[in-house]
Amino acid sequence: MREGRILAASHDGAYVIRLVGDVRLTLCTTIDDYFARMFDDPEFASVWVDLCDAEGIDSTTLGLLAKLALRVKASFGFKPAIYSCDSGINRLLKSMGFQSLFDIHEEVCSDPEDISEIPVVSGSEDSVREKVIEAHRILMDISDDNRVRFQDLMSALEQG
Numbered sequence: 001m002r003e004g005r006i007l008a009a010s011h012d013g014a015y016v017i018r019l020v021g022d023v024r025l026t027l028c029t030t031i032d033d034y035f036a037r038m039f040d041d042p043e044f045a046s047v048w049v050d051l052c053d054a055e056g057i058d059s060t061t062l063g064l065l066a067k068l069a070l071r072v073k074a075s076f077g078f079k080p081a082i083y084s085c086d087s088g089i090n091r092l093l094k095s096m097g098f099q100s101l102f103d104i105h106e107e108v109c110s111d112p113e114d115i116s117e118i119p120v121v122s123g124s125e126d127s128v129r130e131k132v133i134e135a136h137r138i139l140m141d142i143s144d145d146n147r148v149r150f151q152d153l154m155s156a157l158e159q160g
Contacts, residue, residue: 001055006030009112013043016112018050025060028131029123035068039075047072048081049102050109051089059150062096063135066142069101083109097142133157 002021009016015038038044049065051057065082072080082102084090090106098104123131136154140147 004056006034006118007115008034008118009115010038010041011112011114013041013045015044015047016050016109016115017047018053018115019057019061020053022056023054023061024056024058025128025132027120028060028064028128028135030118030121031061031064032067032131033121034118035064035071039071044076046078046080048083048109051082051084051086052108054084054086054089057089057092059139059153060132060135062092062098063137063139064131066096066098066101066138067135069098070138073101079103081105081109083107096139096146100142129157129160 004019004021004023004027006023006027007018007020017034038047047068049068069080072078079102081104082093082098083105084093085106085108090104093099093102093104133154136150136157140150140154
């Protein structure tokens with residue numbers, strides 16, 4: 001698998017976030033920081049997530065995407081779109097309950113002209129651990145299945 005990367009583009013408050021390769025918790029600070037900057041944009045109007053070039057997505061990344069969707073819904077009143085072309089990733093999204101958070105499109109989205117890679121932001125071990133815990137709490141709140149799925153991991157993380 002290719003190493004994970006995060007690409008993004010924006011135009012007049014419309015944002016596209018593309019996950020490429022194998023996206024893991026090592027990118028959680030990068031993702032979270034970008035989301036914060038995006039929401040600080042007074043022109044923010046929409047966001048969609050493109051997973052068509054993703055080869056793998058870990059649970060921390062899924063939790064951060066859920067956080068994004070919940071914030072968009074609470075602050076702006078709509079569900080963001082998520083595009084995914086991989087049947088395995090589509091099953092994963094549905095098994096996590098993402099159909100309640102996103103408008104899921106199992107097709108390729110248009111390619112923005114000005115998309116570029118977001119520079120990786122390193123976080124301290126403690127800050128990454130807190131982001132991992134937050135992401136999994138969010139996933140656990142989506143469904144009872146997720147609560148069961150992640151309870152052992154959360155116990156271990158909270159004790160660690």
